[in-house]
Amino acid sequence: PRKRHERRPMEFLAEEEAEAMIAAPNSRTWLGWRDRTLLQMALQTGLRNHEIRALRREEVELGAGAHVRCLGKGRKMRCTPLAKDVALALKEWLTKQDGGPESVVFPSSKGGALSADALQRLVSRHAKTAGMTCPSIISKSVTPHTLRHTAAIQFLWRGVDLSVIALWLGHESVETTQAYLHAD
Numbered sequence: 001p002r003k004r005h006e007r008r009p010m011e012f013l014a015e016e017e018a019e020a021m022i023a024a025p026n027s028r029t030w031l032g033w034r035d036r037t038l039l040q041m042a043l044q045t046g047l048r049n050h051e052i053r054a055l056r057r058e059e060v061e062l063g064a065g066a067h068v069r070c071l072g073k074g075r076k077m078r079c080t081p082l083a084k085d086v087a088l089a090l091k092e093w094l095t096k097q098d099g100g101p102e103s104v105v106f107p108s109s110k111g112g113a114l115s116a117d118a119l120q121r122l123v124s125r126h127a128k129t130a131g132m133t134c135p136s137i138i139s140k141s142v143t144p145h146t147l148r149h150t151a152a153i154q155f156l157w158r159g160v161d162l163s164v165i166a167l168w169l170g171h172e173s174v175e176t177t178q179a180y181l182h183a184d
Contacts, residue, residue: 016134
């Protein structure tokens with residue numbers, strides 16, 4: 001039998017904390033602009049760490065019905081819709097960047113894909129900066145997966161059906177998604 005252990009409460013950001021995270025990067029620099037766009041997309045779509053890092057330009061559709069397609073956990077392809085503001089931010093970002101359809105959406109400063117550690121450091125750095133304007137974020141352990149939890153909770157707060165949230169997040173079962181009901 002599995003060992004019994006206490007599960008920690010699911011960590012997610014309140015709306016004002018998420019807004020502080022998005023506002024944290026200095027968008028006047030290339031890295032800050034990339035980071036702000038990445039955080040906006042992560043907080044709105046709930047993509048996993050490896051899905052964000054591997055996202056290619058050809059997998060982003062910015063026309064009518066804007067969405068991102070990604071190969072997720074278990075090698076399952078899924079589509080997640082983009083809000084208008086996030087689609088606009090992505091469109092601005094992609095039109096100013098060099099690269100073909102195979103290039104990553106959020107490259108490192110050297111042009112390759114971000115590493116898992118780099119994404120983790122990016123999120124931690126901006127959480128620390130966001131803590132200056134939103135002190136409640138300081139007590140939280142903010143990771144790329146926290147951004148995923150935040151997206152799911154925000155979907156739930158906006159009245160999106162649990163089965164649709166499970167589909168957008170790429171969950172195998174709606175039972176997995178029900179953890180967000182308990183966290184709320």
